[in-house]
Amino acid sequence: MDELQHILQTRFGYKDFREGQREIIEKVLAGEDVVAILPTGMGKSLLFQLPAYLKNGAVLIVSPLLSLMQDQVEQLKMMGEKRVVAINSFLSFEQREKALSGLQNYKFIFTSPEMLQNERFQRRLASLNLAFIVADEAHCISQWGFDFRPDYLRISESLKSLRKANVLALTATATKEVVKDIKTTLLMEQPFEYIHSLDRPYIAYEAHEVESQKEKVEWILNRITSTTGPGILYSQSRKKTEFYTEELQKKGIRVAYYHSKMDQDDRILIQQQFQQGHLDWICATNAFGMGIHKDNIRQIIHDHIPTSVANYMQEVGRAGRDGKQSIASILYMLSDVEQAYFVAMQDFPDEQDIILAYQTNENQVQLSETTERILDYWKMVLSTEETIELFKNIRQKKWIEIQSLYTLLQNENCIREQVIAYFDQKLIDKPLNCCSKCSLNLQELFHLHDKPLIHATVLDWKSRLGSIL
Structure with a gap:
């Protein structure tokens, strides 16, 4: 048994590596930059956790969400690792100062792109011996950096003082264009690329075009109350x-809602x-899901058209991580295209x-906090005319991405083939069980041979629909 296999079994409790894991870890240990694209559930955390124990120094993990950081910190602590810390805005001033003062004592250091811009934090990192750097959910560099988190684009500046360490970029989905953005931002030169097939054969795809919001809501509530979870219902x-949560609770479903306006503590709970x-369903905006370690999610339902195929696949990929049959359902109508564009472009x-x-005289300009943050970055990089042209191109790209997903759903071609x-x-x-355009046996999929999958029910919520739709 070699050293990698020994650590895999003794520290992580796995008998064998999954496809691609050993190859990626060996490249990281060799000091190479790596871009690894693997579907959700393929053990991406192991790719930086295991080599950390074979290299001297700390591992810096740049992560997009507080909840994702917290989850990974808790996972490591449950494995007996005490040398782990998350440096983010969730810490009080005193906690942050204590963590920064003792930064040299940690093996795993999690942080956000925004916190990476903190000058004192940068100085402390520069004084450390970093084994390597990890960009977790690296697709966010491209998808979020140009949209509402320009600090993702500032990562390249932060890395200049830390560039002696090699970089591992991890994501579940990335097009060639996104991979190019990742390489540029992370200052990678000829990185090793591992791209696993993104097909998840245990996830069936189902798409239904409806005539009205009422029809959409009726379908969703009937589906959830007549089938089993666990599941996630996504809404914009x-x-x-x-609304969905209240109506489902009336039907005895163990469900809660989740969105960005909730307190951080409530969201974590x-x-x-x-x-x-303890809950079977979550009704959520796209603020929920990244970093969720729940293997047995059986259903993902969308009541809208997401803003891109990539975003759709990220959310769908949270189902069936245990390799058992799951289904991704989407309800849409033509007006959802314009609504998706509005949501994508509102800031x-x-x-x-x-x-x-x-x-x-900038003080006279009343902009949202997100818009100001975006423009504060580009004002340092581009001229007025260049910035106008940039956002003109971004708007056009967003519209094309939304239209591409709508076309994919509406035509008669296999959904699985198209998303791949x-x-x-x-x-x-x-x-x-491929998709609703090829072959899809819902009775077999839900194991409901003894009763109809969708039952006809007159619900008391119909009178309330006008207030929210």
């Missing part, structure tokens, strides 16, 4: 997540309740915003 509206099986500056923000092709991959084999 915070108000709708609360609900996430833990779902992971531990983006228009031409007039950009012109005013570039003028001397979006990431420049080819589908090798189709499972028996």
